[in-house]
Amino acid sequence: MVICISATINNNIVAGQNDTIHIPIVTANVALVIRISSTRDASVIYLGKRLQNDADYASIPINNGNNDYTGLLSSAYTPSGTRNLLEPAIQVIHADGNPSLDLKYVRHQQNTTNQPNGVLLTTIYLEDPVYPFQVNLNYKAYYDDNVIEQWTSIKHSETGVVRLEKYSSANLYFASAHSYYLTHFHGDWAQEMKPEQVQLTAGIKVLDTKLGTRADLFQAPSFLLSLNQPINHDDEDQGEILSGTLAWSGNYQLQFEIDPLHNLRLLAGINPYASEYSLVAEQEFITPSFLFTYSFSGLGTASRNWHRWARKYRIPQGENNRLTLLNNWEATYFDFNETILTSLMRDGKRLGVDLFLLDDGWFGNKYPRNNDQAGLGDWQENIKKLPHGIDYLTNTAEGIGIKFGIWLEPEMVNPKSELYENHLDWVIKVPNRPEYYFRNQLVLDLSNLAVQDFVYNTVDSMFTKHPMVAYVKWDCNSVIYNAYSTSNPHQSHLYIDYVRGLYNILNRLRNKYPTIPMMLCSGGGGRVDYGALQYFTEFWPSDNTDGLERVFIQWSYSFFFPAIASCNHVTTSGEQTLKFRTDVAMMGKLGYDLVVSQLDTDELLFSQQALQIYTRLKDTIWHGDLFRCVSPYRLGSDIASLIYVNENQDHAVWFTYLINNRYRAGSSRPIRLKGLDPTKNYRLQEINIYPGTDNSTIINVNKLSGDYLMMFGFDPMVHSQRTSVIIEFQLTNGVKTLTCFLNNISRYFLIVFYVLIFS
Numbered sequence: 001m002v003i004c005i006s007a008t009i010n011n012n013i014v015a016g017q018n019d020t021i022h023i024p025i026v027t028a029n030v031a032l033v034i035r036i037s038s039t040r041d042a043s044v045i046y047l048g049k050r051l052q053n054d055a056d057y058a059s060i061p062i063n064n065g066n067n068d069y070t071g072l073l074s075s076a077y078t079p080s081g082t083r084n085l086l087e088p089a090i091q092v093i094h095a096d097g098n099p100s101l102d103l104k105y106v107r108h109q110q111n112t113t114n115q116p117n118g119v120l121l122t123t124i125y126l127e128d129p130v131y132p133f134q135v136n137l138n139y140k141a142y143y144d145d146n147v148i149e150q151w152t153s154i155k156h157s158e159t160g161v162v163r164l165e166k167y168s169s170a171n172l173y174f175a176s177a178h179s180y181y182l183t184h185f186h187g188d189w190a191q192e193m194k195p196e197q198v199q200l201t202a203g204i205k206v207l208d209t210k211l212g213t214r215a216d217l218f219q220a221p222s223f224l225l226s227l228n229q230p231i232n233h234d235d236e237d238q239g240e241i242l243s244g245t246l247a248w249s250g251n252y253q254l255q256f257e258i259d260p261l262h263n264l265r266l267l268a269g270i271n272p273y274a275s276e277y278s279l280v281a282e283q284e285f286i287t288p289s290f291l292f293t294y295s296f297s298g299l300g301t302a303s304r305n306w307h308r309w310a311r312k313y314r315i316p317q318g319e320n321n322r323l324t325l326l327n328n329w330e331a332t333y334f335d336f337n338e339t340i341l342t343s344l345m346r347d348g349k350r351l352g353v354d355l356f357l358l359d360d361g362w363f364g365n366k367y368p369r370n371n372d373q374a375g376l377g378d379w380q381e382n383i384k385k386l387p388h389g390i391d392y393l394t395n396t397a398e399g400i401g402i403k404f405g406i407w408l409e410p411e412m413v414n415p416k417s418e419l420y421e422n423h424l425d426w427v428i429k430v431p432n433r434p435e436y437y438f439r440n441q442l443v444l445d446l447s448n449l450a451v452q453d454f455v456y457n458t459v460d461s462m463f464t465k466h467p468m469v470a471y472v473k474w475d476c477n478s479v480i481y482n483a484y485s486t487s488n489p490h491q492s493h494l495y496i497d498y499v500r501g502l503y504n505i506l507n508r509l510r511n512k513y514p515t516i517p518m519m520l521c522s523g524g525g526g527r528v529d530y531g532a533l534q535y536f537t538e539f540w541p542s543d544n545t546d547g548l549e550r551v552f553i554q555w556s557y558s559f560f561f562p563a564i565a566s567c568n569h570v571t572t573s574g575e576q577t578l579k580f581r582t583d584v585a586m587m588g589k590l591g592y593d594l595v596v597s598q599l600d601t602d603e604l605l606f607s608q609q610a611l612q613i614y615t616r617l618k619d620t621i622w623h624g625d626l627f628r629c630v631s632p633y634r635l636g637s638d639i640a641s642l643i644y645v646n647e648n649q650d651h652a653v654w655f656t657y658l659i660n661n662r663y664r665a666g667s668s669r670p671i672r673l674k675g676l677d678p679t680k681n682y683r684l685q686e687i688n689i690y691p692g693t694d695n696s697t698i699i700n701v702n703k704l705s706g707d708y709l710m711m712f713g714f715d716p717m718v719h720s721q722r723t724s725v726i727i728e729f730q731l732t733n734g735v736k737t738l739t740c741f742l743n744n745i746s747r748y749f750l751i752v753f754y755v756l757i758f759s
């Protein structure tokens with residue numbers, strides 16, 4: 001693979017017409033091609049399926065006909081204040097007050113130095129011909145996974161401060177389709193990731209957030225762009241789709257502009273709203289990354305590209321293990337003490353999970369955290385609830401044989417807290433106006449270094465003082481109202497410096513604790529992005545744990561994020577059976593949040609067995625490929641169905657859920673499976689069967705070929721009496737033996753061959 005990339009590097013400058021230069025940024029299947037014109041303007045001339053011969057990009061006609069008055073419609077980074085007529089990627093006011101910018105190509109380089117295997121970094125250096133102002137466009141191509149990461153760095157050497165009014169991460173151009181369909185994901189608390197698809201029409205469609213923290217509460221920074229036809233949830237294997245996301249945990253802005261030529265301009269970056277940035281000479285302003293994958297075989301491929309890429313390059317421990325856990329939030333809320341927690345830990349052990357997670361409510365003394373109105377920020381054990389402190393709990397957990405984790409919300413503060421009383425200057429709040437609260441709390445000013453130290457120390461001392469704490473759930477429940485910092489000399493830097501401050505803290509923590517598992521939570525899924533997920537091993541998708549709701553919520557997240565990172569907990573919420581809720585939770589990282597002692601004998605037995613079965617399945621769920629077979633978003637769909645297949649295609653786990661309770665709703669006909677090896681024979685076995693309902697006919701269904709299963713299909717017989725079904729696929733013994741035999745034969749021939757050659 002690396003060899004491929006090196007070859008690409010050697011060919012990367014493609015000579016074109018009239019002294020143009022072409023810079024192809026390529027992965028296995030995708031090419032983004034930047035043309036440098038004879039006037040040294042950089043434009044995106046191609047984004048799509050990689051051509052077999054890089055030299056062909058030079059044949060793409062110059063400019064989009066004669067109607068681009070400015071020559072900037074397809075700019076790779078559109079400046080403003082000169083001849084541009086449309087939405088800019090960058091807008092600046094120079095130190096002398098001049099509000100114009102032009103950007104001309106200086107040079108570029110492509111190399112694999114200091115990059116992980118299979119990654120090529122391209123940097124294109126641009127400069128204003130009049131002012132000493134430079135912009136570098138960076139593109140990282142992840143070859144095998146067809147993901148491209150793009151960010152920009154901005155710098156100048158003017159005398160004085162340059163004001164950055166806009167500073168996009170990416171500026172892409174699509175000229176190949178006749179229509180564009182945007183699927184975006186909006187929602188609110190407990191309603192995360194509701195997809196909505198619109199056809200883009202002339203003008204600009206903007207997806208953005210101005211919430212500061214918990215930034216994705218109403219809208220996720222992830223989207224799907226389908227070319228020429230809407231996304232068809234009936235068929236995940238068809239269609240040309242760009243799936244994009246901004247790796248930034250604060251205010252973002254994604255703009256989709258259909259230009260006068262009916263082409264699409266895409267601008268993605270930090271939201272410039274209330275965020276003019278003063279840049280001093282020689283300081284580098286580095287934007288967050290915009291990431292995209294491009295698929296020519298539908299949404300399924302796009303998702304698998306993300307999953308593989310994220311596990312390999314982004315999420316800590318993405319290719320390793322995770323801990324199953326029992327959380328006490330929905331079991332106790334704020335109402336617990338040592339005795340209750342001890343018995344919950346014992347329950348966790350009895351259930352068979354790896355870890356007990358103590359949630360909110362364990363801290364605060366002057367203002368005890370007995371509800372969400374007080375105590376936030378005072379990270380000392382509440383002596384009434386926990387008279388013997390955290391160490392007592394970790395020791396108890398150790399004695400029971402279960403690991404221990406804890407909830408923190410270190411970026412936030414209740415006005416009723418000692419932290420607020422002692423450090424009012426650390427709180428984000430505007431002078432001369434009444435405070436306004438979100439969940440009775442305010443946000444700490446992470447643009448302040450002292451506050452960064454406080455937050456870092458809160459988490460660090462949890463680990464140093466209590467070395468047996470094995471897991472942290474990091475919450476962030478509040479948005480930023482009344483944005484104002486008492487210490488930041490630039491109010492308009494606050495939103496940006498906040499997120500950078502957060503990342504500084506997380507970086508320091510990850511340097512010291514590279515492997516500790518941490519859950520990213522934000523009042524549910526208010527902060528699920530690949531900026532934060534550089535530091536967190538997993539995320540909490542939603543406070544909505546109703547099994548039926550979770551099918552939809554988890555489904556939407558799976559377009560972008562891998563199953564290993566999705567914390568799915570079985571709770572008592574909703575009308576569904578325990579089996580249904582468990583089967584839904586198993587499609588990601590399984591956990592529990594209920595009172596185990598309230599389960600009856602069958603429920604407990606079922607849950608214990610489910611965890612044992614999960615131990616056998618989890619490698620395929622966490623590290624295998626996901627194929628969604630029947631979408632719950634399909635019009636009139638009664639079911640949702642998905643399968644995970646491991647890399648060798650010798651093990652698969654297939655989940656099907658009933659999502660409609662109308663009369664006779666169900667699976668009713670075979671579902672075509674995906675991702676199997678057509679040449680292999682599989683044994684199908686229904687698993688996770690509830691005690692006493694052992695009437696499944698899907699017991700050791702032997703020798704169905706992958707070909708048959710993918711072409712004809714199989715009916716899991718999901719209906720109102722069987723609302724969820726999990727079927728495990730293993731190779732039939734015959735095939736296993738045959739495979740072994742063939743492997744041995746080929747090994748034998750290889751040895752003979754070597755002996756003959758070298759003797």
Ligand code: GLA
Pocket residue numbers: 329359360372407475477521522523524540542543
């Ligand atoms: C948020 C989280 C929940 C729980 C509570 C505790 O709402 O999403 O899981 O931790 O906070 O207050």
